Amino acid sequence: MPPPLSPPDPPDPQNPEGAIAAAAQRCSNWGRWGEDDRIGTLNFLDDEKRREGAALVRRGVSFSLSLPFDTNGPQNGWRRRTNPVHTMLDTGTDAERGVQGFPHGLGGADDVIFMPLQSSTQWDGLGHIFDHGRAWNGRAAGDVVTSEGDRVTGIETAASQIAGRGVLLDVARTLGQDGELTDGFAVTAGHLDETAARQGVSVGRGDILLVRTGRLTRARRDLAAGRGWCDYAGGAAPGLSFTTADWLHDTEIAAVATDTWGFEVRPNEFEVAFQPLHQVVIPHIGLFIGEMWDLDALAADCAHDGVWDFLLTAAPLPVTGAVGSPVNPIAIK
Amino acid sequence: MPPPLSPPDPPDPQNPEGAIAAAAQRCSNWGRWGEDDRIGTLNFLDDEKRREGAALVRRGVSFSLSLPFDTNGPQNGWRRRTNPVHTMLDTGTDAERGVQGFPHGLGGADDVIFMPLQSSTQWDGLGHIFDHGRAWNGRAAGDVVTSEGDRVTGIETAASQIAGRGVLLDVARTLGQDGELTDGFAVTAGHLDETAARQGVSVGRGDILLVRTGRLTRARRDLAAGRGWCDYAGGAAPGLSFTTADWLHDTEIAAVATDTWGFEVRPNEFEVAFQPLHQVVIPHIGLFIGEMWDLDALAADCAHDGVWDFLLTAAPLPVTGAVGSPVNPIAIK
Amino acid sequence: MPPPLSPPDPPDPQNPEGAIAAAAQRCSNWGRWGEDDRIGTLNFLDDEKRREGAALVRRGVSFSLSLPFDTNGPQNGWRRRTNPVHTMLDTGTDAERGVQGFPHGLGGADDVIFMPLQSSTQWDGLGHIFDHGRAWNGRAAGDVVTSEGDRVTGIETAASQIAGRGVLLDVARTLGQDGELTDGFAVTAGHLDETAARQGVSVGRGDILLVRTGRLTRARRDLAAGRGWCDYAGGAAPGLSFTTADWLHDTEIAAVATDTWGFEVRPNEFEVAFQPLHQVVIPHIGLFIGEMWDLDALAADCAHDGVWDFLLTAAPLPVTGAVGSPVNPIAIK
Amino acid sequence: MPPPLSPPDPPDPQNPEGAIAAAAQRCSNWGRWGEDDRIGTLNFLDDEKRREGAALVRRGVSFSLSLPFDTNGPQNGWRRRTNPVHTMLDTGTDAERGVQGFPHGLGGADDVIFMPLQSSTQWDGLGHIFDHGRAWNGRAAGDVVTSEGDRVTGIETAASQIAGRGVLLDVARTLGQDGELTDGFAVTAGHLDETAARQGVSVGRGDILLVRTGRLTRARRDLAAGRGWCDYAGGAAPGLSFTTADWLHDTEIAAVATDTWGFEVRPNEFEVAFQPLHQVVIPHIGLFIGEMWDLDALAADCAHDGVWDFLLTAAPLPVTGAVGSPVNPIAIK
DSSP states (O other): OOOOOOOOOOOOOOOOHHHHHHHHHOOOTTTOTTTTTTSGGGOOHHHHHHHHHHHOOSOOEEEEOOOOOOTTSSSOOOOOOOOOEEEEEEOOOHHHOOOOOOOOTTEOOEEEEEEEEEEESSETTSSSSSEBBBOOHHHHHHEEETTEEEESSSSSTTTOEEEEEEEEEEEHHHHBBBTOOOOOOOOHHHHHHHHHHHTTHHHHHOOOOEESSHHHHHHHHHHTOOOOOTTTTTSOOEOGGGGGHHHHHTTTOOOOESSSSSSBSOOOOOOOSSSHHHHHHIIIIOOOEEEOOEEEOHHHHHHHOOOEEEEEEEEOOOOOTEEEEEOEEEEEE | OOOOOOOOOOTTTTTTHHHHHHHHHHOOOTTTTOOOOOOOGGGGGOOOHHHHHHHHOSOOOOOEOOOOSSSSSOOOGGGGGOOOOOEEEEEEHHHHHHHOOOOOOEEOOEEEEEEETSSSEEEEEEEEEEEBBGGGGBBBHHHHETTTTESSSOOOGTTTEEEEEEEEEEEHHHSSSTTBTTTOOOEEEEEEHHHHHHHOOOOOOTTTEOOOOOOHHHHHHHHTOTTTTTTTTOOBBEEEEEGGHHHHHHTTEEEEEESSSEEEBBBBBBSSSHHHHHHHHIIIIIOEEEEOOHHHHHHHHHHHHOOEEEEEOOOOOOTTTTTTEOOEEEEOO | OOOOOOOOOOOOTTTHHHHOOOOOOOOOOOOTTTOOOOOOGGGGGHHHHHHHHHTOOOOOEEOOOOOOTTTTSSSOOGGOOOOOOEEEEHHHHHHTOOOSSOTTTTEEEEEEEETTTTSEEEEEESSSSSTTTBOOOOOOOOEEEETTTSSOOOOOTTTTEEEEEEEEEOOOHHHHHHBBTTTTEEEEEHHHHHHHHTTTTOTTTTTTTEESSHHHHHHHHHHTTOTTTTTTTOOOBBBOOOOGHHHHHHHHHHHEEESSSSSBOOOOOOOOOSSEEEEEEEEIOOEEEEEEEEOOHHHHHHHHHHOOOOEEEOOOBBBBBOOEEOOOOOOOO | OOEEEEEEEOOTTTTHHHHHHHHHHOOOTTTTOTTTTTTTGGGOOOOHHHHHEEEEESSEEEEEOOBSSSTTTOOOOOGGGGOOEEEEEHHHHHHHHHHHHHHHEEEEEEHHHEETHHHHHHHHETTSSSEEEEEEOOBBBHHHHEEEESSOOOGGGTTTTEEEEEEOOHHHHSSSTTTTTTTTOOOOHHHHHHHHHHHOOOOOOOOEEEOOSSSHHHHHHHHHOOOOTTTTTTTBBBOOGGGHHHHHTTTTSEEEEEEESSSSSSSSSSSSSHHHHHIIIIIIIIOOESSSOHHHHHHHHHHHOOEEEEEEOOOOOOOOSEEEEOOOOOEEE
């Protein structure tokens, strides 16, 4: 259960740098788990939490929270983030044709992929964002991530960690108009608390929080209508308010994920800033952020049975030195 | 609990094609789940099994069963299977240097990967192997896997399925010399049953079976001694005997994974054949096979506490049309 | 000098298959250079032609006819053709930071690329297009190009060939309105001959013909105006008429390249067809086609000095088994 | 004709840093072509030189100096330099099978490549090597090459430049035992001059110099004998002595290429150093270096007809911001 919070005053829209610095100071977890810590808030996700998560499995039904990984995805090339390109090394047509050189009728198919690690459903690792040249736990950014990758907090450090109690806050269904939040809607701590209260669920230490905004539901409608992904990747979206930094810190959640490209509200609440909430929560809180998670089927099920917590496993692919990872999160109720 | 089995006579080493055809006929699951089935033995892994798996979580301790994904892996280029290449789109050194163009001290790191989907710890999908031009459920290979990928049984069809009861049979520890099986050691149904009996654990319908041969333990020793991976990928290895096809079919397990490159014993038991057990179990049984799984830490824990079953989640990355998938399997005890 | 041609009657727009078959029959070079031939019309480009090309160098000025290779290119993902993605393995920021581990102040930068071979300026190889399952010289398509690549006519067979006399026909400047042809403008044999006549240049056996439509000039204006590439890749464009098949065959040119994505006019002259001229010229004539060549600077120079032929070298990158190749063609006048 | 040179004293093997600094000071071209220069010694390769090169074409015979680009190449993964991986997007087997969805019998094949830009025959660009954080022309390395690539001297700046007079010095044939130099053989200015004298050819301003050591010939023998590439990439090799820095500077050549992986002798002439000649010639002289060029067929021809100079075109692929480029150099005699 989150502690009572006095939400911070809204930040001055003309002073993002000051607001970021102030939030960073209030919310910093630097040193909390020692100088050598590499996993930040995943420290909250302990064996007890995993037992609690497993105990939530009642029906045994499972949900994949992953979007597809393919060339038809939402990426538009921003900063060289393209969609995944999957190609075949061997095919069934070749096998049928008998050109593969295997004996006795054996045939095979094999494949490769080229993809930005943040091209579809993914985790941001702790090396993904820096604040004034500082990475998680106060390290110099250049001591952490070089062109060889993240030498300290690479996503492989979280390989076995992310399994525990998941909680879905369906802010869209609870507070949205027609079940969806509009672009630019800033989800505040108050919205999160109210949604939790209405759903009858608590969020607290070690939980993996999922926040549904309905943005992906809308993107799906666009796709179905032949309009493509529009600006799902990188455009305007509902998302967490900059002011939730304290809530995200104080609740001591292990991780948070949303159904949007950028997790936080876009455009953000400052006149000129880029992903300011990231700048606080990743390097200062040490929080793992999931983006582009598909929460729709799970949310529909939760709305139906009124149960909003579940076992969640979301193990990143342990790409050595990666600052993020594609992931296929599985929720089991 | 597996049914009593009269193990098939050892196959004629000079007639692989006949042995494969006979085993395929005995073990075929074609049509068992209807004409349209796309997930084969994962049909055995149902909600009840997931409840059973979740109920096995007692301590809450979790194990990643994945090898690293990086350029230092075991691949040697066979059929263009290289090791993963991970590169950065943005780095901490760039962020420190102030060359990224973000406002207010924000810095970022981002990355991409190029990798064969079977380069490290992975699932074989049902489109991975064909027998005489036939894929799982009797479909023509060329109707299933073209250069656009697997249009029918792509790994995305299994995206939400693979979570349930895992059982580890540590044949190496139980029957091996010094805790490891030698290259060419063919693990038979008898060995599997004996290991299960000695460990005091059962294997049955819907389970995800993990078989440890100790081959990876040896590869690790080679690595530590500066000898590199030697021929871990594609060379000789202990593994399942061709004669286990019936056992794999009759036990109605949902999936099986080993700590070797190729799952089955290498060299195999025929004079001239290539992965003959694959040729039976993937297209005919519809069985999901996991390869290069790291079972060492989990096995040590199981040997210590004497508990050999656990909750296992091993969700493939839903790469559309993929015939395999990298995976970071998580076992929770 | 091209032989006098009686241009074929315009094809029936409702019978593309018939028109293609008829043109293929009229223009076929199958067997012309023996059963084993792998380079088609490059046979016309002999040592004498290279001497002739070299003798055209008078001023020594050179022009690159290549577009950039980068993420900002025109590709839109059609059939998984994305833009090139170039990433760094080592950087100057890392070198400055001293994190590379080299002795005595040495620093380095290194890079990788992922790209479709037809993503920017390129050659179509002879394995790029098939007609009713037949590749160049009458071979079965499946005997030529499998998922392992082109085993017979891979672009490496042309590695040393493509250097000789280049001729630019600037149809856009000569016949276009405001120096550009409009989308859907079908360049006929008559247009080519008239342009050659007005320019005072001949086109004949062994030449590498460059045809400028002005389409790229327009794309550049779109880019400069912030409209992006629009549909330069895959959209409507001026280009060679289907009826030029005979001219392309009879002139015995070695290769032809244009400043468009698709070489032939788009939409084409049939009610329903896709790249019908390709279907004749690649598998039947054995003609090398260059696409997305940047002819603008060269054309301006030729218009200025009135000299329309030059030494042209356009060596493909010998990617083993490739059906096309990126290329940086160099014209020297 | 090179000016008479008093070769520098051999450097102190225990003071590489001092020797590098001294050579850098003697040979520096910083500022020679202005503050903004981006192409270094390619400034020597002017229109007159291209005319001179073209005039060397007498027979019209052409040679590709490129190795293949494929998975079977010499790379071993050092610093993530792998061999190229070429995969198909569409194949002839698919076309035959009728699964491509094109009308009227059209079929197609298409492909992609993933490759380090230095994986096979290549140019080092001017952003490839730094000395104490300084790049060509004295720029700070971090101002030049970030993870976005080389923003100043990207290989695209040389797109139209590299065509001119090529000269082959076959030191292996002239001075080697059995026509090959041994590993560790340091080719000095004296060796270069003597070879030129014996061949009866001059090397001077604006020339593109090719130096054959025979190392690739030996690698080919290893391959043919089933021994693989051995350590062709990154191992010991003959090559240019560190003491040639002055010769390379004073002759005012435009570029130099060899048939080895690393251009300079390996191991080098210092007790502890890594590619010390690179550290002088790229950032200080501004010299373009070609590596892994296949000079064997050209050398045989030159030995046969006694003509050692020719037209050489070696246009890099203009990958925006690349610090190197694959290249298929073409020599025409």
